[in-house]
Amino acid sequence: xxxxxxxxxxxxxxxxxxxxxxxxxxxxxxxxxxxxxxxxxxxxxxxxxxxxxxxxxxxxxxxxxxxxxxxxxxxxxxxxxxxxx
Numbered sequence: 001x002x003x004x005x006x007x008x009x010x011x012x013x014x015x016x017x018x019x020x021x022x023x024x025x026x027x028x029x030x031x032x033x034x035x036x037x038x039x040x041x042x043x044x045x046x047x048x049x050x051x052x053x054x055x056x057x058x059x060x061x062x063x064x065x066x067x068x069x070x071x072x073x074x075x076x077x078x079x080x081x082x083x084x085x
Contacts (some may be wrong), residue, residue: 002058002082007048007074008031009065016064036067045073058082 004024006017014033024031034051037046048070052059059078061073062085075081 001029002060003030003055005048005052005070006031007061007063007067008033008036009063009067010038012064020062024035036070037080041069041073042051044070048074049078052078054078055080060085065079 006014006020008014008016009036014035017033021031021033032051032055035049037047038044052061052074055079059081060083061075061081071084075084
């Protein structure tokens with residue numbers, strides 16, 4: 001199963017994914033909710049990418065709002081990222 005990496009938007013934090021995390025873990029998915037630092041798209045994407053780079057298997061990334069821009073940049077060129085949501 002792929003690891004699901006969740007990226008929150010602005011005006012939120014990673015706890016905003018708690019319900020989603022519980023649902024996905026209940027179905028057996030490994031999940032990481034990245035604490036997006038909210039310092040600008042490029043800095044945030046670099047941080048998120050550093051987390052994605054630690055995952056050894058396939059990754060599916062999902063994001064909300066501003067997190068979508070961060071996720072898209074972070075995933076660019078990451079060979080383990082299989083899908084963006």
